[in-house]
Amino acid sequence: MLMLAGCGTVMQTSVDFVRTAVAGKEDLSEAATKVAALPYASLLMDDGQYRAVMVLGNDDEGRLSWHSRQAVVFLCEGGVLCGTHGLRAGLDDARIEGDNPFTDLRTVGEAGITVSRRYDWRSGYRYGVPVTGQLRRVGQETVADPLGRSRSLARYEERLEGPGVEGTNTYWVDPATGVLWKSRQLAAPDVYLEISLIKPYRRRSQ
Structure with a gap:
């Protein structure tokens, strides 16, 4: 089961701001601009039903929690x-079982590699x-982020x-940097999360 880590002053301040910034029916592009001006890592998440600007809440030995005013996504x-x-x-x-290529996807070429995972779903x-x-790797694309900035990114x-799972x-x-700016990832069979960075997180040790 997911457990929420304890939050410090910085986390609480950032989460409180997001709750205010995306309250009501404010345009999320405007909320993203406001959040980008703050010193907090942030992203835009969309699961097809819920769409929100989120900020980094905690780094638990590399397991990051991202918070909105109503939901939490762990990455x-x-x-x-x-x-x-x-x-x-x-x-x-x-x-992920075995080596994790996502620490730097630039090591993966067109020939490709195999990744093994185990999923735990409450449903069923x-x-x-x-x-x-x-x-x-399948090519290069120009991709716009939530602030409208365009980047040439490797795809x-x-x-x-x-069992019961098929998707992409x-x-x-x-x-150049290895930063994962955008992704569309399976969260459950036939359910995907689209994640777009607004401001990337850099650990203090980096």
Whole structure:
């Protein structure tokens, strides 16, 4: 099960701001601009039903929690989705078994590699579901972020297969820095999260 880590002053300030910024029916592009002006890592998340500006709440040894005024999305180090709270996907946990190529996707070429995962979903009490991904680089694209800034990014696709699971994750990465600026990732069968960075997070150790 997901557990929320304790929050400090910086986290609480950033979350309180987001609650105010996206309250009511304010345009999320305007909220994104406001959040981008603050010293907090932030992103825009869309699961097809819920769309929100989110800020970084906690870094628990590389397991990052992103908060909006109503929901929390957990992202693993490298930007890989590993759990949700308050969203329709109901993803308790997703973990990579073996080497994690998402720490730097630039190491993956057109020939591709195999990624092994296990998913835990509350719906149907489906736990430990094995899913195999075939990940490869497929080209270069110009992608706009939530603030309208355009970037030339490398595109990677990951074909997913497992019991009751079939789909494709897509990732857009800065080929110079390795920053994962945008992704569309499976959260549950037939449910995807689209994640677009507004301001990336840089750990203090970096």
